[in-house]
C-alpha cells in the first residue's frame with residue numbers, strides 16, 4: 001500500500017501554536033521532509049520527536065521530489081514541514097504535492113499557523129475578498145507589473161517581505177498607494193508582535209529601522225471599487241443580490257451593500273427586493 005503525504009503546518013514563532021494533530025502526525029510518520037533540517041530539529045527536540053529527516057528546499061526540490069515519491073510508493077508515510085507556518089505558502093512543497101497527485105498518493109493537509117491569514121484577521125481590513133501575492137518578484141519588469149496590479153487591485157492585498165528589503169518595498173509602495181490604508185503586521189505570535197496602521201507615509205514614519213518579520217496588508221483601491229460599483233448598478237436587483245450572495249454575505253449584509261452601492265435607503269431595497277421576488 002502506498003504511504004500518505006502530510007502537509008503539516010508548524011508555528012510561526014510561538015511554539016505553543018502547534019496542533020495536537022500535527023504532533024500526532026509528526027510522531028507517527030516514517031520520515032519528515034523539512035525545508036531546513038537543523039531548524040526543524042529544534043521544534044522536533046522541543047516536542048521530543050526523533051525521526052529520519054530529509055532536506056527538501058527550493059534548490060533540491062526536483063531531485064528530492066523523486067526520492068520522496070519513491071519512498072511514498074514503498075509505503076512510507078511522510079510529513080512535509082517548512083521553517084515556519086504552512087508549507088507550500090511561499091515555501092517549498094508545490095512540486096511534491098503535484099507529483100503525489102499524479103502518482104495517486106493521498107495528500108493530507110494538517111492545518112495550523114499561516115502568517116498571511118493571521119495578519120489579515122487582525123488587520124481590520126476587509127477579509128471578505130483578498131489577494132495574496134506572496135513576495136514581490138525581484139525581476140524589475142515583473143516587479144513593476146505586480147506593483148501596477150496592486151495599484152489597481154480593489155481587494156485587500158497581502159504581501160510577504162524579508163526584513164532587509166522592507167524599507168525599499170515600502171518606498172516603492174508609497175509611489176502607488178496615495179492615501180490607502182496600510183497595515184504592517186510585525187513578529188506575529190512573538191514577544192514583539194505589533195500592528196502598525198495608517199497610510200503608507202504614516203507607517204514609514206512609525207517603523208524607523210525595521211527589525212523582525214513583517215507582512216504588508218493594503219486596503220483595496222477605492223476608485224476601482226467605484227468603477228465596479230457602477231458596473232454592479234447596471235445589473236438587475238436580483239443579479240446584484242446574487243453577486244454578493246456568491247461571496248457569502250448574509251441577506252442583511254447584502255441589502256445594506258446594495259443600498260450603499262445604489263445610494264438609496266436599505267428599506268427601499270428591501271421593499272423592491274420583496275416585490276421582485278413575489
Ligand code: SAM
Nearest residue numbers: 012085086089090114115160161187188213214
Ligand atoms: N509558509 C509561511 C506561512 O505559512 O506564513 C510563510 C513563509 S515565507 C518564506 C516567510 C515570510 O512570511 C516572512 O518574510 C514574513 O513576511 C512572513 N512571516 C512569517 N512568520 C511571520 C511572523 N511571525 N510575523 C510576521 N510575518 C511573518
